[in-house]
Amino acid sequence: MGNTVVVGAQWGDEGKAKITDLLAMDADIIIRYQGGCNAGHTVVVEGKTYKFHLIPSGILYKDKICVISAGTVIYPTSLKKEIDELIADGTNLSGLKIHPLASITMPWHIDIDGISEDKTAKTKIGTTKKGIGPTYADKIGRYGLKVEDLYDEEALNTKLDNILPLKNKILKEVYGLNEYSKEEVLKLCKEYAEIFRPYVFWNWQEVLSKAVKENKKILFEGAQGVMLDIDWGTYPFVTSSNPIAGGAVTGSGVGINAVKDAIGVMKAYVTRVGEGPFISELENETGKKIQTIGAEFGVTTGRARRCGWFDAVIAKYAALVSGLTGIALTKADVFDTFEEIKVCVAYKDKRDGAIYEYYPTNVNIHKYLEPVYETHAGWMEDITNCKTYDELPENAKKYLARLEELIGVKISIISVGPNREQTIILKNPLV
Ligand code: GDP
């Protein structure tokens, strides 16, 4: 038993929120450590669907502390919408806390993300256009605003005097976009301060350090996935934060020993939204079938997700860079009507036949790589009501066992449907 991080182990949308919601039952604190409202997290409880973007998926339990931590970027307007919708829905938000060190996405970040991604852009990443990259760029460039700045008039004025002239020059001269006056930005900041006010937790780090010492159970919720990590993903076709397990440490401000387990969430196949390499992608009827049965459309942007066979090469890599101690395998039920299921076990270089069993981090060569598949017989029956491992059909067990063998990490959780109860827990890291 120990504090656990839930990490997306592919290109996002693996079903992290479902797994976080499930594990949150046994946690005291749930911390969202990176990313912003680019995330779209779905939780289904008693047939009711909840969609989160920034608010931790543990919020549906009344007695948990749910923190949007320092490693995140927050667009206040989006957060307000999410908060308002949850309140209208009757969700109790008394456990929600916002870290004063979280970065703020300002309207110009959204403007720049939008124009960098429009039709005329040379390298399109296919971002969610939520201003994520420009916000993190300014944070790293020390040109950003943090939540705490909103409550200190002097600091805010000084920072805006520093930020705005340069930002306006860039907006106007580089992008041909509208400038922002200091007056309008100050007015916006006042509005933002009111959105955050009920939730800002000034001495959170003190409370967290006590919680760690008292062995309170902490669940760290990742957004996006390892292959979208700014350092470890398919750069530049990535997001601008660190979804890997290590991101939980830097984004939450805990020591490395505060995290014991890392559960990598993986679909029984792979999806990707936006541009970038995807070696096991299926641009055919099989890919369409996965997309249709798996309802693979983005929660945040509504875009159709690209689909492909399970890629054990990236799964092995994700296990390595995130130190996975367990796997939560989701959406195996999507294959209920598949006579055969393929798994990509290696890549072959079309130029010289070289075989890669380990993920080549040089993305520039990915265009030359093709998948090497092994084929498994499908189970051809409905597994959505299976409550135990033993109830699973033999071919499903064989498929899961082979994935474990290829990745070298045990499966701890098997998800066979979107509902909370459609889950087989083999090993709960928190209990
Ligand atoms: P996240 O971003 O990783 O939290 O995942 P998303 O919410 O973007 O996408 C996962 C989708 O799959 C959601 O619609 C979930 O309700 C759904 N889902 C999660 N687990 C399962 C499963 O085991 N089977 C099926 N059929 N759907 C699932």
Ligand code: IMO
């Ligand atoms: P969750 O948490 C899937 C993708 C975008 C784009 C790239 C960069 O729901 O798994 P960004 O807006 O972050 O600058 O876009 O990252 N992307 C996601 N894909 N799931 C997500 O979040 C994503 N968040 C960003 O599609 O390719």
Ligand code: MG
């Ligand atoms: Mg998602």
